[in-house]
Every structure is written in structure tokens, then in C-alpha cells.
Amino acid sequence: MTRRPAADKPTFYDVFRQRGVSRRDFLGFCALTATYLGLGPDGMGTIVHAMETKPRIPVLWLHGLECTCCSESFLRSGHPLASDIIMSMISLDYDDTIMAAAGEQAEEILHDIVRDYRGAYLLAVEGNVPLANDGMACIIGGRPFKKKFEEMARHAKAIISWGTCASSGCVQAAKPNPTKATPIHKLVERVPVINVPGCPPIAEVMTGVISYILTYDRLPELDRQRRPKLFYSQRVHDKCERRAHFDAGQFVEAWDDEGAKQGWCLYKMGCRGPTTYNACATMGWNENTSNPIRSGHGCIGCSEEGFFDRGPFYERLPDMQQWGIESNADKVAAVGAAALGGAVAVQLGATAVKHVVNVVRRKTAKDDAAEKNEEPQA
Secondary structure (H helix, E strand, O other): OOOOOOOOOOEHHHHHHHOOOOHHHHHHHHHHHHHHHOOOOOHHHHHHHHHHHOEOEEEEEEEOEOOOHHHHHHOOOEOOEHHHHHHHHEEEEEEOOOOOOOHHHHHHHHHHHHHHOOOOOEEEEEOEEEOHHHHOOOEEOOEEHHHHHHHHHHOOOEEEEEHHHHHHOHHHHOOOOOOOEEOHHHHOOOOOEEEEOOOOOOHHHHHHHHHHHHHHOOOOOEOOOOOEHHHHOOEHHHHOOOHHHHHOOOEOOOOOOHHHHOOOEOHHHOOOHHHOEOOHHHHOEOOOOEOOOOOOOOOOOOOOOOHHHOOOOOOOOOOOOOOHHHOOHHHHHHHHHHHHHHHHHHHHHHHHHHHHHHHHHHHHHHHHHHHOOOOOOO
8 A cells, every 4th residue: 555645744635625526526637637648548547646645745936037927827727727736736835926925924935845845845937047246137025036046946856947038048138138147957956957938838838747747756858958848849830730831832921911811831921930849839828729820920939049039030030941841931832833833734734635635536436437438436
């Protein structure tokens, strides 16, 4: 029998029962989460076991240089609901955006968590850390955010960098970067860091990452930019709704032209989909209601490092030529047009040849019939 956690550390399932959730609904929640994460036929059992045996993990959510769009996105998750994550799966002990406590009472929570859960809490960071002038560009609670982050990061079990600000710097780190805004992973050595980029990240990607960590007690497999491959293994271009138009050489040439009205490819308008790894095309936003490209706006590549310095966003970049046959949109369009023209020519030529053959056959049959004084056959 699996040993249950100490009584003062309730498991996820204990919290569900305290909230009046039935066993049936609990299993339904586990099944939905497993399906959403693509965990396979054994995924539901794994999540059920984890929730029945593991205590809720304390989470500290800090805010540096950012605009809070990551929090806004997280709160709009539909599967699972952000409320289920916060109320049932984790113990969100500190988040100065949504917590009721303030001032000294709030800051005391940080010290209590470090004291009681040293090496066992998750640190979620939204925004980056300015290093110029000893961090004076971001003051929280009367002292630089830099110092607050260092204290909390030192004893964390793992760190989640929410959004592009925390993952790679975003607009704050754009040239010339006067505050020396620095992404989280460059300031940490001994604690594992997972980057969840996007401006902001997709809501279900955020809740999905937390669900995975809580279920398996480890970080998901990461790519070279420390992004979870669960959600950042494919380019937006690979599953784009407009991909067929790219392959056919049909591109929007100007905003609101006929191609734009018909939903043609936006690459020539500056779309970064072919070089951006994210789940926008497969998961979408607002419970997959839409995504930027589906709505008529090209991808700006917000989940890639240094995306803000790769503008202007509405101009096709000349150096985006690393995809083989996709390296030149003009060539693709020309080849597509040539192929279409060639197909038409072949079809017309074949029709003409067939017509000539039929005429010759009829004439030959008529001549043979005349020699024999017979009626020609049709």
C-alpha cells in the first residue's frame, strides 16, 4: 500500500472531497486532464494515483518586469479550469496580483514557505529581472525585485518562467535594453528552469505544464530553449489553417486585398509561422475559438528568443530562408503558377491530340466504306 502524506499536508483528492466533489466527478476530471495532456491509455490511472497520494505543492508566483498578461491568460484556462488548478491541485500561497493579503502580512508568507518547504516548493516567475543600477528599475515591497527573486529561487524545487518576458526578455530586453532586463534561466544555476514562452502563453499550455509536473513529479521533456516539447515541438506553420494556400503559392500581397478576403497565406505580410514553435494552430485561444492567423493577423513569433528585435512585424524578413523548398515565397508562387499552367497545357494538348485522332479515324472509316460501297459506321 502506498504511504499517504502526513495529515497536515492534504492530498489533491482530500481537497476535492472537502469541496464536496464526488468520486465520479473526480475520476472524470482525471480522465479529462489525461486526455488533454495526451498521456495515453494509462494516463488516467497515473493521474488518479498521483492525486490520491501526493500532497498539494506550495507555489509562489512572483512578478518582475512584465504587463501581467500571463496571469490574465492563465485565469482564462478552460481545460482544466484555472480555479481547479488553484483550489484543488496546487497551494498558491503567494501571488500579489490575486491574493487577499498585502504589505507585511503578504511578505511574511514568503519567509514561512522557505522555512517550512525548503527545496519542495515551485517558484513561478512572470516577468524578467532588471540588473542595471542594482535592480532599481523594479522595486517591490521597498526593495529591488532582483533581491526578492534571488532569495526565493535559491531554495525552490523548480522554477517556471511564465511568458516571453521571463523566458527570453521580450520587449524589456529589446535593444538597447537600458535596464539590463535578464531572463530567469540566466540567473539560476542549480535549480531546474522550464520556459513557457508566449506573449502571453496559451492558457491551457500553462495549466497543462502544471498538471504534468504535479502528476509525474518532474519537468516534461524540454527543447534547446528549455520549452516543453509537449506544446512547443511543432511550428505554427506545420498545422496552420492557411498552409494549403502557402503550398499552392497563394499569398496575401496587401492588407484587405482579394487574397486576404479569401484567407490566403500571410507569409509575405510578415508572418513568422514558419520559424515559430508554439501550439497556437492546434490548441488556439479562448478554448480554441481562434488564434491570430485564423483571425487574419500574421504570427509575430512571440515564443521565440529575441522576437521583438526581429521586426518590423509587418514586413517579410529577407533572412528567413532555412526551410528548403519553402525558402522563397516568390519561387514557391512561381512554381505553383507554372505547375498549374503546365497542367492546363498538358490537358489542352491531350484534348487536341485526342480530337485529331478521332477525326483521322472517322475519315479512314469513311474512305474504306466508300471503296466497298458500304455505309460508314459511326
